[in-house]
Amino acid sequence: xxxxxxxxxxxxxxxxxxxxxxxxxxxxxxxxxxxxxxxxxxxxxxxxxxxxxxxxxxxxxxxxxxxxxxxxxxxxxxxxxxxxxxxxxxxxxxxxxxxxxxxxxxxxxxxxxxxxxxxxxxxxxxxxxxxxxxxxxxxxxxxxxxxxxxxxxxxxxxxxxxxxxxxxxxxxxxxxxxxxxxxxxxxxxxxxxxxxxxxxxxxxxxxxxxxxxxxxxxxxxxxxxxxxxxxxxxxxxxxxxxxxxxxxxxxxxxxxxxxxxxxxxxxxxxxxxxxxxxxx
Ligand SMILES: Nc1ncnc2c1ncn2[C@@H]1O[C@H](COP(=O)(O)OP(=O)(O)OC[C@H]2O[C@@H]([n+]3cccc(C(=O)O)c3)[C@H](O)[C@@H]2O)[C@@H](O)[C@H]1O
Ligand SMILES: Nc1ncnc2c1ncn2[C@@H]1O[C@H](COP(=O)(O)OP(=O)(O)OP(=O)(O)O)[C@@H](O)[C@H]1O
Ligand SMILES: [Mg+2]
Numbered sequence: 001x002x003x004x005x006x007x008x009x010x011x012x013x014x015x016x017x018x019x020x021x022x023x024x025x026x027x028x029x030x031x032x033x034x035x036x037x038x039x040x041x042x043x044x045x046x047x048x049x050x051x052x053x054x055x056x057x058x059x060x061x062x063x064x065x066x067x068x069x070x071x072x073x074x075x076x077x078x079x080x081x082x083x084x085x086x087x088x089x090x091x092x093x094x095x096x097x098x099x100x101x102x103x104x105x106x107x108x109x110x111x112x113x114x115x116x117x118x119x120x121x122x123x124x125x126x127x128x129x130x131x132x133x134x135x136x137x138x139x140x141x142x143x144x145x146x147x148x149x150x151x152x153x154x155x156x157x158x159x160x161x162x163x164x165x166x167x168x169x170x171x172x173x174x175x176x177x178x179x180x181x182x183x184x185x186x187x188x189x190x191x192x193x194x195x196x197x198x199x200x201x202x203x204x205x206x207x208x209x210x211x212x213x214x215x216x217x218x219x220x221x222x223x224x225x226x227x228x229x230x231x232x233x234x235x236x237x238x239x240x241x242x243x244x245x246x247x248x249x250x251x252x253x254x255x256x257x258x259x260x261x262x263x264x265x266x267x268x269x270x271x272x273x274x275x276x277x278x279x280x
Pocket of ligand 1 (some may be wrong): 115119122148152153154155156157158159192196197203206218254267
């Protein structure tokens with residue numbers, strides 16, 4: 001059970017310190033940005049449930065959007081409501097069914113490709129969050145975790161289009177533990193991760209690897225900087241699985257960076273450029 005012992009190492013962090021830190025940083029970031037609070041999309045999955053609870057502890061000024069579509073399981077809506085009850089947010093949320101919006105896109109984009117339509121759903125949610133953020137003078141609080149960010153397992157400018165990523169440095173395994181620490185219902189903590197972009201979609205089904213293996217591989221590759229062969233040996237898994245995960249990290253780099261600017265001058269405004277200190 002090498003995978004389990006690596007995961008144990010990964011889980012073994014101080015969730016009290018981590019949650020206090022994230023709560024403080026959300027609060028500071030909102031203040032420093034000159035905004036009044038944060039808006040978040042709550043699906044009833046572990047990532048948005050944990051982030052919503054942390055947001056509610058960081059500020060009184062938050063608002064939650066539930067944006068179901070025909071592929072949203074009823075259980076997810078019920079779980080989202082459980083979180084809303086748990087944090088006492090009964091007057092701080094709104095339900096928007098995104099199916100009619102999707103239909104209007106379908107009139108223009110004639111396809112039945114579930115990935116294309118699923119990514120449109122994620123981008124519709126992003127547009128709604130930004131509209132409400134601007135109306136309320138709030139920031140859009142992202143829910144991506146480190147596993148998804150490394151794999152590129154998110155829609156570019158969809159659920160990836162956010163202002164801050166409070167749990168972005170925690171692996172999915174750690175987010176579940178943090179959820180447990182925060183007192184989330186156990187069925188939300190252990191629920192299989194799913195984008196629910198189409199009926200029956202699960203993250204593990206689409207990725208073809210379990211999150212236990214994904215997190216163990218990511219941890220050894222990214223934190224421990226181990227080579228592919230050694231990881232396969234250490235975890236007693238097929239080398240091809242490690243290669244696959246490694247390829248996902250590599251090919252999704254573009255999703256984690258601002259768009260490349262082709263450099264024509266010494267001062268291209270790329271990701272290294274900063275507002276000059278001498279101007280401050
Ligand atoms: N090298 C490169 N440099 C710059 N841009 C590049 C590029 N390669 C592709 N691109 C662009 O990126 C696009 C592909 O990216 P994207 O549109 O995101 O699409 P894609 O990565 O194909 O799909 C999104 C994936 O994330 C999953 N997802 C989505 C939403 C939520 C969750 C979740 O966990 O909740 C998961 C979803 O199930 C699917 O597997 C291409 O169409 C192209 O425009
Ligand atoms: N039905 C929905 N209503 C509101 N927001 C949604 C909905 N579906 C997805 N989102 C937003 O998109 C994000 C990405 O979805 P994702 O499935 O990765 O997260 P999750 O459901 O919170 O956790 P998990 O990855 O374990 O399923 C969500 O965290 C949430 O912010
Ligand atoms: Mg989900």
